[in-house]
Amino acid sequence: MKICLFGGSFNPIHKGHIKIAKEAINFLNLDKLIFIPCQKNPFKKNNYYVSGEQRIEMINLVLENKMEISDFEIKRQGFSYTIDTIKYFKNKYPNDELFFIIGSDNLTKLSKWKNIDQIVRMVKFVVFKRSNKINKTNIKKYNCLLINNQIYNESSTEFLNGNFEVLSEKILHYIGKEKIYFENILKNILDEKRYLHSLHARNFAIELAKVNNYDVNKAAFAALVHDIAKNIANNNKEKARNIIKKYEPQRSQIEDYKLHQEIGYIILKHIFNVEEEIAHAVRVHTSLDINLNILDKIVYLADKLCQGRKYPGIQKTREIALKNIDQGLKLVINQTILFNKEKGIIFTKEQEEIYEKWTK
Incomplete structure (x- = not known):
């Protein structure tokens, strides 16, 4: 048999x-x-790896003939180390012809491989x-095809x-189910300040979830990714609206301040x-909604009250929110209304109705 590793x-x-x-x-x-997924690559010692079991499960999802x-x-x-793997498969298939795939970017490194x-x-x-x-020198030296x-x-x-399109839909859905890679994605696509804010929001969401007997993992993840689309919406509004037209065309006319939360919803x-x-x-963490569940409230408050947010009385507001989430919500909304009015922002009728409901 002809077998390639x-x-x-x-x-x-x-x-x-898969194309390769x-x-x-x-x-x-x-x-x-x-x-053959590796446990750790000796040339990539500092890279973040999800578990071997998860990588195996993902590969199994996309295997072809x-x-x-x-x-x-x-x-x-x-x-x-490749030598150990080669020995294993040489013993397993002693009478078969074995090949080993490498990328051309590895050609210059071959001389550094153990027992090359x-x-x-x-x-x-x-x-x-x-x-x-x-x-081409190493192609010839090591008799490569x-x-x-x-x-x-x-x-x-x-x-x-x-660039999520480089993965198959099955892999993307698996990642969404397992909640893996997202912190690394945020670190790459957000500016440092926004990335740190996301981590702080996650931490405060965990506190809120615990005192409200809510699923800590759900709260932590939702708060972590609440701003996943922040830079997309801020940097290219035309691109942002095209994304909405593709996935949620009925909502393509939403106001600019809702763009990042809407695209965040679409991504997730x-x-x-x-x-x-x-x-x-994530979809309502800025604007809120007429109907809010406990997670909606947790993410909204985590965004507004986490470490890094600074304004007079915030520590007291945090304490109130941790004791009674609805009182905290009412207090934060009133503070938000006052802050925005001082900036001269005029609320839409929908936003006024939302604020009125949750500040009664």
């Missing part, structure tokens, strides 16, 4: 990985290709192009930078398939 962090697996796997299967006429998965490196724990000379005697490297700049593939722009880094609900209760809390 495809190692990597797959953190998470993206569309580019299909290219290799066709190029080499493989009997099977085996994805002739593709398999091995948990060998995950079970080994520690850093993953031994590796090339056991497997043949198959190189996929990451760019048009190829180290080069796949003449298109340059794929999908990457895990692109995903963490907010339509892209990551997060439960409606959480998405709704």
